Amino acid sequence: MATIDGSNVKKLIVACDAGMGSSVMLASTLKKQLAKSGVTVEHSPVAHIPSDADVVVTQASLAERARGVVPDVPVVPFQLFLGDPAITKVVKAIQNGETVEV
Template sequence: MATIDGSSVKKLIVACDAGMGSSVMLASQLKKQLAKSGVTVEHSPVASIPSDADVVVTQAGLADRARGVVPGVPVIPFQLFLGDPSVAALVKAIQNGDSIEV
């Protein structure tokens, strides 16, 4: 497993496949939660994830594709668009400057 230093995350990408409104809603929620942390949150199709991303959050079924697009960038897979424990743990690590294993 890799470790992410929450204090080093400056650009978080929410990647999706079909432009579903749910992932846009998640990106909006993360923007609000991380606004005070100075983290840029962007929404992107999984095939076009920017190479300067510090971390990618994507639906579990897309995680392997995301890893193929940006090898070396940590990918946080989730099951639930709202209230997923993996995403909540990442947000907490960024807000507190903690480390998190992925």
């Protein structure tokens, strides 16, 4: 299990396979939720995740590929694009400066 210290997250990446639709919508939603926290939220294809990412959220089916691209970065797999508990946990940890296991 990886641990994320929410107070240290400055860049969150939403990684996807095709780069369209739901993941772009999720990135936009996270930008709004994390705007006051000073976190940059970017959308990226899973094969091109930036190495300066602090945390990556991606569909569960892409999590292993993401870990292969950025092995030292916590990867949070999710099932639902909206309202997924894993993403909610990460957002709350960032907003409150808390530590969370993923």
